[in-house]
Amino acid sequence: MSARNSATRTIRGEKNLQDITTAHPDGIGGSPLRPDGTLKVRGEFAYSSDLWHEDMLWGMALRSPHAHARILSIDTTEALTQPGVYAVMTHEDIPGSKYYGLEIQDQPALAFGKVRYHGEAVAIVAADHPETARRALAKIKVEYEVLAPITTEEHCQNPETFGYVHEPEEYRGHASGNVVHSQKVVSGLGVNDDVRAMADVVVVGEYEVGMQDQAFLGPESGLAVPAEDGGIDLYIATQWLHVDRQQVAPVLGLPENKVRLTLAGVGGAFGGREDLSMQIHACLLAQRTGKPVKIVYSREESFFGHVHRHPAKMRYEHGATRDGRLVYMDARIVLDGGAYASASPAVVGNASSLSVGPYEVPNVNVLAIAYYSNNPSCGAMRGFGAVQACFAYETQLDRLAAELGMDPVELRQLNAVSQGSHLPTGQVIDAPAPVAELLQKVKDLPLPPPLDTEHHLDIRELPGALSNTSHGEGIVRGVGYAVGLKNVGFSEGFDDYSTARVRLEVIGGEPVAMVHTAMAEVGQGGVTVHGQIARTELGVEQVTIHPANTEVGSAGSTSASRQTYMTGGAVKLAAEAVRNELFNLGRSRYGWTYNDLSLIGGKVVSASAGVLISMVDLLGDQAIDLTREHHHRPTVPFDKETGQGFGHVQYTFCAHRAVVDVDVELGLVKVVELAAAQDVGKALNPLSVIGQIQGGSTQGLGLAVMEEIITKDGKVRNPSFTDYLIPTILDTPPQPVEIMELADPNAPYGLRGVGEAPTLSSTPAIVSAIRAATGLALNRVPVRPEHITGT
Amino acid sequence: MEFLRPATWDEALAAKAENPSALPISGGTDVMVELNFDRHRPGALLDLNRITELTEWESGTYEGQDGEVIRLGAAVPYARITKELSGPLQGLSIAGNTVGSPQIRNRGSVGGNLGGASPAGDAHPALLAAGKDVFVEAESVRGTRLIAIDDFYVGVKRNSLQPDELIRAVRIPVADGPQQFSKIGTRNAMVIAVCAFGFALHPKNGTVGTGIGSAAPTPRRAPEAEQFLADELAERGLWQSGGLIGPAAVQRFGELVSAAASPIDDVRGSAAYRRHALAVMARRTLTWTWNEYTQSLRSAAA
């Protein structure tokens, strides 16, 4: 049995691994079509799982059935003798470092000593067919001594009683015991009895956010091809090529320049591809066998193969004056980081520094802390840290409004930050912050018509839909509002620069700009925006997008809503440099003295003297090829004890209004409409901006009413799309979007990162609407039918 | 693994007799999941796709069953049941329309639900509700055996088929009164039932049918609820009058349906919720069918 392809398709034939050239007149502000769109709709766009290579093998991992166990022995003898099996590897076969990790290198590439979570990889095989590989995995004998899993906050807090996830001598985190990282924020007078005494009304609540999964549709996958120089070429779906390489190379015992990464098609990411998954395993097997090795996770393996959103337990206390002014906020945010650190430190940083939301609160005391546990590792997911906090503070604001007898939107507007406001970190918001206006925009939108099942009954529009649970019985409508605060870019002193290379030359009688970056296009449309920027800056129509790879400098991560800002900014800088170079060419050749030059419609134009020359004539056979790095303004780490510091690059705001119909007898929810308003600074591509906002809002909808990875004693109980449910098109309502464009003077084109903010406020807005319909407290998401029906 | 591809029903029966552990595959919507997820490696797959009579249905009369009966081929996909049989098999067609997704409904069939005998199969509550004289035609080289639906489900994912038997068809009486089906999922499409309920009025013999899904080790009916309601309708002459059943009886019916279940807590829902939801669905489906029945009485009288 073997998988052999009758066609002659090889890695080199994939059309998206070659230059893609498209012509369009629109620069920034327009909505030209995606350069990769045609390939995608024709089924010709090669995702990482689509790659194929002559003579390739299939890699697969054996994973731990236990959440916490000592590995006593691993016997691979029988697996190795299976026909069609080319390699079986354990940690003993790793040529280089045995650890990797995004921020803290604490995760074994293959487990040794202990397994610390259900699904941790213990051994890997390469075989001629996936089924051969599966049968070989079944022949590997691993002897475990099962240990009591450390899974609760109480366990984590008391390592001497319940044990260590990482023994003290192996601990690599930022604190000690089972703590990965913690951060305090104290501002004003902090929170003490005197401060509490200044408040007329106090609201205290405990909130919980379940473990959400990114559930990108394209499973983790890639193809590692051994190269003649002893290096490896890895074709991969990731969010950050260079940081993958930085982690992979040491494990392979190779210098970074011998590990070359090319971005294959990425089927969504949402944070779940920030950490490594199968990269190291495929490379190890390719190195060992000398053959190309492809690994494609199944959906089940995918649930084990990437980190999830941190589940959170939060205690919030708000005090306000009788007229609705916030006096203080005290918050404790406990995040379950799972077995390995992943992005936990950054998640703690965001949760603490953004814990107050987009409100002016004079006195603040916050502690955010992430624990190690034997639950699944948690790390990056869209809006991390801020999503959890937003559910808590927005619920608090609703409760405070009820306590004060105020309109919840008015209470928010009364306390909303605006440009010039101080955040509890001491950072002043030095760009527009139209929080009150965004709330007003969603509030002013017309409401959808009321449900009228007597005159129009279409069960597809009701909770339960085709499941035929209601013909109008038990249905109550509710409306809820929420707004959130998110940072853009990497924070706390990290210089997450981006690199771009732009080349201008004449091809076929027309000027063509080529853009080459290492940016991971994960679906967000960065490649579209890069073309638009090149067109705007260089006055061309034809733009070539070069495949993303490690031949150019780092573009940083496609996360933190940062790519248009950072790599878009780099493309802008590189294009400007190319343009200047072109002008200099004209100046040196023709002695121009104009300083009012621009490139329009393929021509060099002087504002005073008109068209000077066509770019084609000016360039001739010459190519201008320049690379630039874009750095954002520097930030600083937060003070460990007070959380003070200019920690974030940029802030972004989105507000939602949710309208829901709840079958209050059955606890089923149908979101009827989900309206959003967001300030995007400048919409470089309005169609994509709206798509980001609707997509992000829908992931928030999923967290509100259905999405949760359920664990018991550290074991994942629903690793499938049968039991981990994400919204279908019947769960997702019409989503009107209002865009504001108030330029941020610090950002390229004044733009503001878009992707994450909508994921924050969507969840609390929907839950607020469900509360309005049911009168229930609902302090946990996802809201399940059991919570609504009290069963 | 072997892949057996019989061209005719007789060849299929012969293959199954020779190879009793062979796993029949038709729509593949359950079998392939087991294979893809490496949960099952049968010695052989027995492909039934080439046997066209399995995808046909006919109506007629059969010994042991009163009135007109639909003989539904085991592999008639749910999409076709909903499209072609929404009148005579009202409950099953509503249930069929809740199965998986449109793509799944193009492949999945009642035969597959019966063969898998999962308590969560959407067809079961509707089959149970359709009456006690619903029969599964189990066939082998030894002949045809009619298994009453009440005798069919014997344990968790276990049915009363013999190893050499295949499901040829299901004989379901044509609906003689309104039927309904209702199912809980935590999403508004593409869900496996958290719990489900099928209900049918049988005015011809003065009975009602119930079926409970995903709330016990097997699909089951709620006999006490059926008896209670049949008595109530008969004693109060409601079949004839079409009068209101009244909230107390509706409530009681829901309680009895709920009491008939023995659900568990799992990732899809709690036992308590399942009991609660069954009572709600029982009340609602009774109300819908009764409204439809009384309307039909009124329009017949008009």
Place this chain on the structure above:
Amino acid sequence: MRVTFNANGRPVEADDVWEGESLLFMLRERLGLPGSKNACEQGECGSCTVYLDGSPVCSCLVAAGQVQDREVRTVEGLADDENGLDPVQQAFIDAGAVQCGFCTPGLLVQTHDLLEREPQPSDSDIREALSGNLCRCTGYEKIMDAVRLASARKCSSNSSEVSQ
């Protein structure tokens, strides 16, 4: 085993197929047709949707051996010619319904089928027909726009054909 069938109008043959293999795997790994996607392999996402004898099905849930002598049409076979696009494909690009694009091939086949059966579907019809196709990027709004756009274009081109 050997499986012979018709894919996108052409006779194809796959050898050495493992009996437990799905149609999806065979298309992607043996026949050079990776357009249909492998996102869940349990019929819960619709990314692998193909036409089998004219009906849209999840190809991950069809055993490879079951398609012997039958007709399969994948996203690669939706357009009439090598470089052209079906109106449904064009509408998905134009409406911004494609982000990562992993769900797109399945959605295209399912939408294509919907519009063949019901050229002017209501919004509820669209949602019902596409309820088995998960998309994680778009929030479905642009997909709704794309289906409406494809419907409008198909209807106007049909009516102009009639009026000619």
